[in-house]
Amino acid sequence: MSRSPKTIWLRYFTLFQIALFxxxxxxxxxxxxxxKSEQFPSLREEPIVVRPQHSxxxxxxxxxxxxxxxxxxxxxxxxxxxxxxxxxxGHIDHAIRFRGILEKGPTYAVTKKEQLYGEKxxxxxxxxxxxxxxxxxxxxxxxxxxxxxxxFRTQEGVYTSTHVDHTxxxxxxxxxxxxxxIVLPSGKExxxxxxxxxxxxxxxxxxxxxxxxxxxYALFLPPVREWKTTEGQMVSFDLMCQRLMRQKMxxxxxxxxxxxxxxxxxxxxxxxxxxxxxxISPETRQQVMDYLLRQTQILSNTxxxxxxxxxxxxxxxxxxxxPATEGQIDTLGDRLLATGHILEWWAxxxxxxxxxxxxxxxxxxxxxxxxxxxxxxxxxxxxxxxxHAGRALALWRGQFPEDFLKTYDQQKK
Amino acid sequence: xxxxxKHSNKEDLSDDPDKGSLLPNLSYRWALTPSQLVLVLFxxxxxxxxxxxxxxxxxxxxxxxxxxxxxxxxxxxxxxxALPLSQGVASSSPGWLAQILLALTEKxxxxxxxxxxxxxxxxxxxxxxxxxxxxxxxRSSTTLFLxxxxxxxxxxxxxxxxxxxxxxxxxxxxxxxxxxxxxxxxNLFLLxxxxxxxxxxxxxxxxxxxxxLWMNLDPTSIFWGWLLLVALGLEAFFTNxxxxxxxxxxxxxxxxxxxxxxxxxxxxxxxxxxLHFFLTQYARENFIPEPYLAQTTIELFSFEYLGFFIFVxxxxxxxxxxxxxxxxxxLFLVVVALLTGLVDSQNLLWSSAIFSFALAxxxxxxxxxxxPKRETNSDxxxxxxxxxxxxEPDEIPTFVRQTRRSFKNSLIAFLFLWLVFAFSTLxxxxxxxKPRPAYQLYGSPALLEIAQKIKEEDPKGLLFSTTLWGDWIxxxxxxxxxxxxxxxxxxxxxxxxxxxxxxxGRLPKQAQEDYLHILAAQPGWEALLDKYNVQHVLVDIxxxxxxxxxxxxxxxxxxxxxxxxxxxxxxxxxxxxQPFQITATR
Numbered sequence: 001m002s003r004s005p006k007t008i009w010l011r012y013f014t015l016f017q018i019a020l021f022x023x024x025x026x027x028x029x030x031x032x033x034x035x036k037s038e039q040f041p042s043l044r045e046e047p048i049v050v051r052p053q054h055s056x057x058x059x060x061x062x063x064x065x066x067x068x069x070x071x072x073x074x075x076x077x078x079x080x081x082x083x084x085x086x087x088x089x090g091h092i093d094h095a096i097r098f099r100g101i102l103e104k105g106p107t108y109a110v111t112k113k114e115q116l117y118g119e120k121x122x123x124x125x126x127x128x129x130x131x132x133x134x135x136x137x138x139x140x141x142x143x144x145x146x147x148x149x150x151x152f153r154t155q156e157g158v159y160t161s162t163h164v165d166h167t168x169x170x171x172x173x174x175x176x177x178x179x180x181x182i183v184l185p186s187g188k189e190x191x192x193x194x195x196x197x198x199x200x201x202x203x204x205x206x207x208x209x210x211x212x213x214x215x216x217y218a219l220f221l222p223p224v225r226e227w228k229t230t231e232g233q234m235v236s237f238d239l240m241c242q243r244l245m246r247q248k249m250x251x252x253x254x255x256x257x258x259x260x261x262x263x264x265x266x267x268x269x270x271x272x273x274x275x276x277x278x279x280i281s282p283e284t285r286q287q288v289m290d291y292l293l294r295q296t297q298i299l300s301n302t303x304x305x306x307x308x309x310x311x312x313x314x315x316x317x318x319x320x321x322x323p324a325t326e327g328q329i330d331t332l333g334d335r336l337l338a339t340g341h342i343l344e345w346w347a348x349x350x351x352x353x354x355x356x357x358x359x360x361x362x363x364x365x366x367x368x369x370x371x372x373x374x375x376x377x378x379x380x381x382x383x384x385x386x387x388h389a390g391r392a393l394a395l396w397r398g399q400f401p402e403d404f405l406k407t408y409d410q411q412k413k
Numbered sequence: 414x415x416x417x418x419k420h421s422n423k424e425d426l427s428d429d430p431d432k433g434s435l436l437p438n439l440s441y442r443w444a445l446t447p448s449q450l451v452l453v454l455f456x457x458x459x460x461x462x463x464x465x466x467x468x469x470x471x472x473x474x475x476x477x478x479x480x481x482x483x484x485x486x487x488x489x490x491x492x493x494x495a496l497p498l499s500q501g502v503a504s505s506s507p508g509w510l511a512q513i514l515l516a517l518t519e520k521x522x523x524x525x526x527x528x529x530x531x532x533x534x535x536x537x538x539x540x541x542x543x544x545x546x547x548x549x550x551x552r553s554s555t556t557l558f559l560x561x562x563x564x565x566x567x568x569x570x571x572x573x574x575x576x577x578x579x580x581x582x583x584x585x586x587x588x589x590x591x592x593x594x595x596x597x598x599x600n601l602f603l604l605x606x607x608x609x610x611x612x613x614x615x616x617x618x619x620x621x622x623x624x625x626l627w628m629n630l631d632p633t634s635i636f637w638g639w640l641l642l643v644a645l646g647l648e649a650f651f652t653n654x655x656x657x658x659x660x661x662x663x664x665x666x667x668x669x670x671x672x673x674x675x676x677x678x679x680x681x682x683x684x685x686x687x688l689h690f691f692l693t694q695y696a697r698e699n700f701i702p703e704p705y706l707a708q709t710t711i712e713l714f715s716f717e718y719l720g721f722f723i724f725v726x727x728x729x730x731x732x733x734x735x736x737x738x739x740x741x742x743x744l745f746l747v748v749v750a751l752l753t754g755l756v757d758s759q760n761l762l763w764s765s766a767i768f769s770f771a772l773a774x775x776x777x778x779x780x781x782x783x784x785p786k787r788e789t790n791s792d793x794x795x796x797x798x799x800x801x802x803x804x805e806p807d808e809i810p811t812f813v814r815q816t817r818r819s820f821k822n823s824l825i826a827f828l829f830l831w832l833v834f835a836f837s838t839l840x841x842x843x844x845x846x847k848p849r850p851a852y853q854l855y856g857s858p859a860l861l862e863i864a865q866k867i868k869e870e871d872p873k874g875l876l877f878s879t880t881l882w883g884d885w886i887x888x889x890x891x892x893x894x895x896x897x898x899x900x901x902x903x904x905x906x907x908x909x910x911x912x913x914x915x916x917x918g919r920l921p922k923q924a925q926e927d928y929l930h931i932l933a934a935q936p937g938w939e940a941l942l943d944k945y946n947v948q949h950v951l952v953d954i955x956x957x958x959x960x961x962x963x964x965x966x967x968x969x970x971x972x973x974x975x976x977x978x979x980x981x982x983x984x985x986x987x988x989x990x991q992p993f994q995i996t997a998t999r
């Protein structure tokens with residue numbers, strides 16, 4: 001039986017509509033997938049390790065910054081062993097970054113229950129049952145589940161992270177891989193990669209604290225150079241550098257030093273990439289170099305003859321060798337904060353950004369002398385600042401603190 | 414009774430001057446009814462009002478700047494112009510064609526004639542809507558009533574001359590085109606060749622063309638552009654226009670093809686999918702309404718909304734009283750129009766226009782018994798024949814006695830048109846009257862003062878101001894403004910940059926939130942200005958009293974100038990950062 005032309009027409013019409021809608025549907029699916037992939041870039045399993053640069057030119061001068069005994073003394077002193085005062089999250093993530101992750105190591109933090117070292121401290125941050133058992137019930141959980149993964153609770157008391165993405169960046173800097181397990185308060189098991197993903201989902205180029213986000217992305221994203229934020233903004237490392245240089249000094253966390261440190265880290269990561277995988281453009285690299293060189297020049301001019309800087313480092317030399325009392329500018333805390341951070345970023349910076357050697361030596365010697373004079377209680381008070389100083393002194397030897405301690409002990413044996 | 418002069422013999426008339434000196438040589442088609450006269454008067458007033466409105470809008474100036482930039486560079490911008498904080502934000506160019514048209518108009522005719530261009534858009538839109546109502550009602554008196562009601566309900570939109578008018582014009586053109594295919598007997602828009610032999614070619618060419626133009630002219634096409642087509646598609650789908658099943662099927666298929674054609678032709682857009690994404694997802698998720706611009710938002714229980722409610726009540730009542738069946742498509746339109754009107758006062762004109770377009774036949778069917786008999790084309794022809802015939806009939810035909818057409822009305826209408834021309838900016842230029850003062854053209858002397866001050870001070874770096882003033886500065890101080898983001902960090906090498914202007918939807922959400930935070934001088938506003946390294950702040954004293962007070966007494970900011978009365982604006986610049994001003998956190 002032959003079909004009427006109208007029936008054939010109807011069949012073609014239906015087929016055409018199906019084909020049309022299927023094509024549109026496929027295209028939209030592809031488009032959405034492309035959008036999604038743009039939003040969350042692929043991450044490296046292991047973060048990039050950026051080691052301190054200890055050039056031959058500086059090596060020829062020997063361990064002129066501080067000698068082995070001074071460094072050993074400093075590292076032994078900078079621990080959180082005041083039994084009366086429990087370490088908090090700010091202490092612990094600084095301690096992890098300062099001393100690195102060791103399977104077994106010296107105790108350098110305490111909680112109500114235990115004296116802790118590297119791996120145990122990392123577990124405290126990433127394993128909620130451990131966190132709960134160490135700090136006790138009734139404390140807000142540090143780990144918060146988010147729509148894309150998990151984030152560290154921030155600035156809601158001493159048992160939360162001190163700055164946005166600070167804990168994440170500390171863990172990234174000591175080499176925590178994406179696959180490192182995390183256990184949430186609900187018992188759900190995730191990985192450290194979910195922390196980085198959540199951070200990417202939360203990130204805005206204009207958020208108030210962004211220094212540690214920038215650091216983490218520089219360690220996990222390359223060779224990816226740009227990604228899309230949930231605000232719809234394509235953020236590249238070039239743009240990130242512009243953002244880090246946007247504000248006047250000393251605005252930003254820790255007198256602007258974390259902005260500088262993040263810039264240095266991006267420069268160093270960029271150096272480590274092959275030519276075709278550079279994460280910043282040559283123009284941006286030059287701008288960052290110029291910018292950091294200006295900071296070095298300023299710092300060389302504003303260093304106190306005794307070797308330290310204070311909160312007014314972009315403007316003037318500290319007026320007096322004696323620190324001011326609490327509540328004023330130029331307290332001991334200001335000096336430790338400024339000088340420790342400055343020594344740290346210089347230690348990681350490319351050689352052409354470093355000051356004259358005597359500037360570093362003067363600062364380092366002041367730092368050792370000051371740490372020697374601190375009481376155990378003051379060490380706990382200033383621990384977060386001092387952790388940068390202690391790390392910096394080791395970095396200037398071309399080593400991380402834990403590497404130095406290992407080699408030092410071996411040499412002694 | 415209307416006594417029409419009878420044109421019996423032209424030669425006789427010339428011989429006898431007492432025999433009626435103004436006998437018509439034209440067809441009575443050119444003689445206007447009183448309703449038509451009022452319509453002409455309405456359009457004249459509308460044109461003049463639009464012509465004399467100041468060029469005031471929250472985005473007009475940035476659109477013009479974009480237009481000029483596109484013309485100069487022969488390409489669409491890849492980032493938000495003069496908006497460094499939007500760097501990296503997916504840049505779509507909704508309205509690029511409107512921006513070019515505006516810039517071309519300004520370039521060729523000058524800024525003073527921009528209002529005329531807008532007036533033509535406004536009047537053109539209302540004219541097309543009038544025609545679409547007339548095609549559905551067949552009566553100029555009903556049309557007049559509907560258009561006046563529409564004006565009353567949507568007049569708030571007329572107060573702002575914005576590029577959205579391109580979209581409204583496209584919508585009106587869509588209505589007009591569809592109304593040509595309205596079948597009164599079936600109360601349906603038929604896509605089959607009409608009994609009068611009218612081809613559907615106009616619809617096949619016109620609708621896709623309007624869609625294409627609209628998509629490139631104004632982003633309103635994303636919603637309003639498809640609304641009418643979808644509604645009429647639904648109507649065709651759910652309503653049988655014929656007892657013949659296959660004819661109905663064919664009609665439905667045709668509608669579907671037409672809608673698909675109208676949709677897919679919009680792919681001919683520089684940024685098709687991205688534009689859809691930008692407007693439907695990015696803009697929805699990231700755009701934060703600005704309370705400062707609340708002057709354009711109307712409270713639900715206000716006089717402005719009263720017109721809309723009257724409009725809805727009257728037409729709703731006609732829907733109830735009418736015997737015409739309510740089709741699915743029209744019901745859809747009515748519901749959408751009502752909801753969109755209630756949700757946002759900025760939609761009032763759109764909603765009212767859709768409402769009246771959808772319900773015009775119902776309203777007509779209710780008021781029809783109250784109106785005199787409709788004059789048809791054959792009536793007018795008979796009238797012409799009667800007046801031109803040499804024979805005197807025994808009795809004057811009824812249609813001659815009842816007609817309300819009069820050439821007097823036409824003459825009065827002509828007089829109105831002349832007056833409109835004479836009083837318009839264009840007429841003023843032709844007839845040599847004084848040009849409109851700049852402060853009237855721009856709506857506020859403050860704008861001119863600000864532009865002058867910025868010219869004098871030549872500020873570098875980022876300037877914080879309200880959206881309205883940012884929008885003005887990007888236009889008025891274009892030469893001093895950095896349109897594309899600069900790479901330098903040396904303030905001396907920088908040009909002026911703007912925190913925000915009329916294209917504020919391109920800003921990342923955080924920046925929009927911070928903008929509102931600073932605007933309201935909420936605690937921490939100084940730190941936010943630091944965060945963005947804002948170098949200059951232009952304060953609207955009237956609307957930002959708190960910010961004005963606080964920044965005046967802040968040591969980091971120096972007052973650089975203000976308007977002569979110190980009532981409208983003041984400009985502040987950042988003092989060099991001093992050691993005692995440290996705001997760093999640890």
